[in-house]
Amino acid sequence: MKQMFLRLERATTALSMYFACAMLAMAAGLGVFQILTRFVLEKPAEWTEVLIRFSLIWMVFMGIPMAFRQGAMVSVDVLYRWASDRHKRVLDAVVMLASLLLIAVIIIVGWDYSQRGRVQTIIGLEDYSMFWAYIAMPVGGLFAVLGIVGNFLDPKRLELETAQ
Template structure:
C-alpha cells in the first residue's frame, strides 16, 4: 500500500510539475508576444494579458505540490533539529494535519469560487468562462493532498539534511 501510494505520488507530482513548467513557458511566450504586439507593432492583443495571469495562477497552484512533497512548504527547522525522534514524528503529524486543513479549505472554497465564476467571462476572451481560471485552486489542492500525505509517509528534507 505504501509503495503504491508513493508511486501514485511520483506520477501525480511529476505531472503537476510538468504542467506547471508548461504554464511558465506559456506565460513567457505570451509575455514576449504582448511586448512585440504592443511596442513594436503598436497593436496590443488584449487577450494575452489575461492568459498570462491565468497561466501564472495555474503554474503556482500546480507547482505547490512539489514543494509540499519535498517538505519545503511548511518547515519547523529549529524545533525539528532540537527534538528527539519521537517528537519529530509528532511534529510531522501536526504539520501534515495543519497543511491538510489549509488545503481542504482551499479546495472547498476554490471549487465554490469556480462554480460561482462560471457565469463570468474573461476580459478579452468573452467566450471563455472564468471557471477555468478559478479551477486551478481545487485542482492544485487535490495534487497537494497527495504530496502532503506522501511526505508524511516518506519524509524528504533535503534542505535540513544538507544544513546540518
C-alpha cells in the same frame, strides 16, 4: 500498499510539475509576444495579459504539490532540529494535519469560486468563463493532498539538507 501509494504520488506530482513548467513557459512566451505586438507592431493583444495571469495562477497551484513533497512548504526547521527522534514524528504528523486542513479550505473555497465564476466571463476572452481560472485551486489542492501524505509516509527534507 504504501509503495503503491508512493508510486501514484510520484506520478501525480511529476505530472503537476510538468504542467506547472508548461504554464511558466506559456507565460514567458505570451510575455514576449505581448512585448512584440505592443512595442514593435504597435497593436497590443489585450488577451495576452489575461492569459499570462491565468497561466501564472495555474503554475503556482500545480507547483505546490512538489513543494509539499519535498518538505519545503511548512518550515518548522528550528523545532525539528531541537526535537528528539520520537517527537520529530509527532511534529511531522502535526504539520501534515495542519497542511491538510489548509489545503481542504483551499479546495472547498476554490470549488465554490469556480462554481460561482461559471457565469462570469474573462475580460479579453469573453467566450470563456472564470471557471477555468478558479478551478486551479481545487485541482492543485487535490494534487497537493497526495504530496502531503507522500511526504509524511516518505519524508524528504531538502531544505534542511541545504541549510547552513
